[in-house]
Amino acid sequence: MSTENLTPDVAHEIAVGEASTKKVRRRDERSPAMSFLLHFGLFIALVWSLVPPIWAFLTSLKPNDQAITTELKIISDPSLNNYVHVLTETDLPRWFLNSIIVAFFTMLIGIFLSATAGYAVSRFRFPGHKQLMWSFLITQMFPMAILIVPIYNIFARLGLLNSLGGLVLAYCTTAVPFCAWMLKGYFDTIPIEIDEAGRIDGLSPFGTFWRLVLPLARPGLAVTAFYTFLTAWGEVAYATAFLTSDSKKTLAVGLQTFVGQFKTEWGYLTAAGILVTIPAVIVFLLVQKNLVAGLTAGGTKG
Amino acid sequence: MDALDLQVADGEFLVLVGPSGCGKSTSLRMLAGLEDIDGGRILIGTRDVTHLAPKERDIAMVFQNYALYPHMTVGENMGFALKLAKVPKDEIERRVQEAAKILDLGEYLARKPKALSGGQRQRVAMGRAIVREPQVFLMDEPLSNLDAKLRVQTRTQIAQLQHRLGTTTLYVTHDQTEAMTMGDRVAVMKDGLLQQCDTPRALYDHPTNIFVAGFIGSPAMNLLEVPLSNEGVMVGGTLVPVERSIIDEAHKQGLRSVTLGFRPEDTAIETDETGIPVVVDVVEILGVDAYVYGNVTTPAGPVEVVVRGSGRFPPKVGDTIRAGISQEHMHVFNPSTGSRIGD
Numbered sequence: 069m070s071t072e073n074l075t076p077d078v079a080h081e082i083a084v085g086e087a088s089t090k091k092v093r094r095r096d097e098r099s100p101a102m103s104f105l106l107h108f109g110l111f112i113a114l115v116w117s118l119v120p121p122i123w124a125f126l127t128s129l130k131p132n133d134q135a136i137t138t139e140l141k142i143i144s145d146p147s148l149n150n151y152v153h154v155l156t157e158t159d160l161p162r163w164f165l166n167s168i169i170v171a172f173f174t175m176l177i178g179i180f181l182s183a184t185a186g187y188a189v190s191r192f193r194f195p196g197h198k199q200l201m202w203s204f205l206i207t208q209m210f211p212m213a214i215l216i217v218p219i220y221n222i223f224a225r226l227g228l229l230n231s232l233g234g235l236v237l238a239y240c241t242t243a244v245p246f247c248a249w250m251l252k253g254y255f256d257t258i259p260i261e262i263d264e265a266g267r268i269d270g271l272s273p274f275g276t277f278w279r280l281v282l283p284l285a286r287p288g289l290a291v292t293a294f295y296t297f298l299t300a301w302g303e304v305a306y307a308t309a310f311l312t313s314d315s316k317k318t319l320a321v322g323l324q325t326f327v328g329q330f331k332t333e334w335g336y337l338t339a340a341g342i343l344v345t346i347p348a349v350i351v352f353l354l355v356q357k358n359l360v361a362g363l364t365a366g367g368t369k370g
Numbered sequence: 371m372d373a374l375d376l377q378v379a380d381g382e383f384l385v386l387v388g389p390s391g392c393g394k395s396t397s398l399r400m401l402a403g404l405e406d407i408d409g410g411r412i413l414i415g416t417r418d419v420t421h422l423a424p425k426e427r428d429i430a431m432v433f434q435n436y437a438l439y440p441h442m443t444v445g446e447n448m449g450f451a452l453k454l455a456k457v458p459k460d461e462i463e464r465r466v467q468e469a470a471k472i473l474d475l476g477e478y479l480a481r482k483p484k485a486l487s488g489g490q491r492q493r494v495a496m497g498r499a500i501v502r503e504p505q506v507f508l509m510d511e512p513l514s515n516l517d518a519k520l521r522v523q524t525r526t527q528i529a530q531l532q533h534r535l536g537t538t539t540l541y542v543t544h545d546q547t548e549a550m551t552m553g554d555r556v557a558v559m560k561d562g563l564l565q566q567c568d569t570p571r572a573l574y575d576h577p578t579n580i581f582v583a584g585f586i587g588s589p590a591m592n593l594l595e596v597p598l599s600n601e602g603v604m605v606g607g608t609l610v611p612v613e614r615s616i617i618d619e620a621h622k623q624g625l626r627s628v629t630l631g632f633r634p635e636d637t638a639i640e641t642d643e644t645g646i647p648v649v650v651d652v653v654e655i656l657g658v659d660a661y662v663y664g665n666v667t668t669p670a671g672p673v674e675v676v677v678r679g680s681g682r683f684p685p686k687v688g689d690t691i692r693a694g695i696s697q698e699h700m701h702v703f704n705p706s707t708g709s710r711i712g713d
Contacts, residue, residue, distance in 0.1 A: 259435060261437035265438075265439070265498075270451055271425070284440060367437065368433075368437055
């Protein structure tokens with residue numbers, strides 16, 4: 069019997085049956101090989117990024133003499149001795165405080181300067197507007213390292229060497245131009261009519277910035293906050309060059325003292341390293357809830 | 371923008387209309403204080419506001435894209451100006467509630483703008499203006515982001531609302547239908563210059579120049595440059611009689627040809643040979659009426675004209691029809707200056 073003699077309904081059913089046994093792959097489905105490759109790749113990436121911190125964490129729990137061992141055991145008699153040691157018998161708490169002060173003020177001043185500067189270049193046209201934008205960009209092109217000597221000389225003359233305030237200033241010089249440029253881009257996405265509506269409703273220019281534009285730029289500000297904080301938190305070169313006395317050292321500088329000429333205190337170093345990550349994680353958690361899209365949705369158009 | 375001189379009466383609804391780039395929005399923004407002016411003065415009432423900040427001008431503005439504050443609720447959006455003006459809380463509350471009632475926004479006061487439809491956002495933008503009870507409303511194409519049906523609806527609502535509140539209103543649009551239906555008076559602008567400012571009726575019946583004649587009315591007025599004779603004008607080989615006084619005036623201006631204007635709705639297809647000959651190109655049947663698009667021969671070549679015909683018995687494409695023009699609705703212009711001849 070040929071299909072020509074069948075009613076259209078039956079013919080349709082046969083056609084559907086054939087299609088389902090063949091199992092046609094749809095556009096959004098992967099082949100098994102593709103799927104394996106993808107998951108394998110992701111697994112490698114996961115191991116790559118997780119093993120070092122886990123290793124460091126495990127090492128920090130081991131007695132110092134076991135840090136480098138050929139034993140295959142993952143960990144034997146874990147203890148917090150390394151943590152107790154670095155927190156009580158070294159200057160770590162002092163460095164910690166210094167780092168927090170420097171990072172916090174870099175973040176605060178950095179956000180304030182880059183937000184106001186970014187808003188100005190986003191909204192106002194003034195003589196030197198273009199030049200200012202260029203200078204923001206060009207300053208990003210110099211590696212931080214080549215600025216150490218000139219900044220050192222300037223700071224020496226101004227008496228800012230070996231001071232945390234000086235370090236904040238140095239970090240701001242690198243963070244602010246980048247952040248101002250970034251925030252300018254963010255402010256550009258906020259319709260200017262919102263500013264104008266604010267002016268008509270009775271806001272001063274600063275009021276417009278403070279009450280309308282800043283709340284709408286929260287995601288941009290969050291990224292700026294995190295970036296400026298990290299700039300200062302993990303920086304080694306400037307801090308090493310500009311800070312001389314022990315009491316002024318930041319964490320990044322202080323940690324180097326655990327690395328001796330002949331022996332590295334792996335236990336202390338990893339314990340301190342784990343402690344260092346904590347504030348960065350806290351700042352990230354505080355900031356990430358502001359990383360939401362679509363804050364300006366609904367303000368304009370239909 | 372050049373030397374715009376406009377007087378708006380108290381409680382009047384004045385519409386600024388013109389093609390894009392004619393300076394109508396700029397004029398409005400100057401009045402709002404968002405744009406600086408090089409010279410001249412701006413008076414609101416008897417108060418000189420030329421150099422005052424927007425907030426000191428006692429105006430409220432409705433923006434084309436609404437410009438609501440996305441991070442505030444509808445209620446906060448509407449009450450924001452009052453809050454800044456340090457109006458007591460219960461007074462703000464009362465005025466916001468009142469405006470919400472007028473605009474039918476009562477149940478949305480606690481919502482953020484993004485949870486509203488386009489039409490509702492538009493009403494919030496209106497509400498923000500109403501709540502302030504200002505001396506002047508400024509509206510910059512407030513309907514252009516709505517769909518066609520909602521636009522017609524809202525058009526009537528705004529006109530009613532303005533009538534009820536009696537607040538002087540300046541309304542900018544590029545849509546001549548909006549201008550004609552909403553305005554007490556309409557100011558037509560082009561290239562930064564005011565062309566004519568009058569009631570919709572007067573603009574329609576007595577356009578002061580060729581631009582206004584062509585801009586107001588839909589479908590647009592037919593405009594053709596035709597030779598002048600002693601009794602009238604020659605159109606496609608037919609003499610169209612023109613009022614004596616107009617011919618005299620045209621001769622006085624030394625013209626040998628004039629621009630004749632007539633609206634499609636002021637024409638009729640005639641059965642005898644008195645009308646002007648039109649070769650039919652396209653027929654648009656709208657129901658009882660039909661618009662006939664065709665060509666008339668003029669010395670400068672064929673010109674397209676639109677003639678009104680019957681929708682039930684439309685002419686056929688390719689036919690030559692005779693279009694009669696009623697003499698009292700005829701407009702004659704000076705082709706070089708564009709200005710109207712006669713009254």
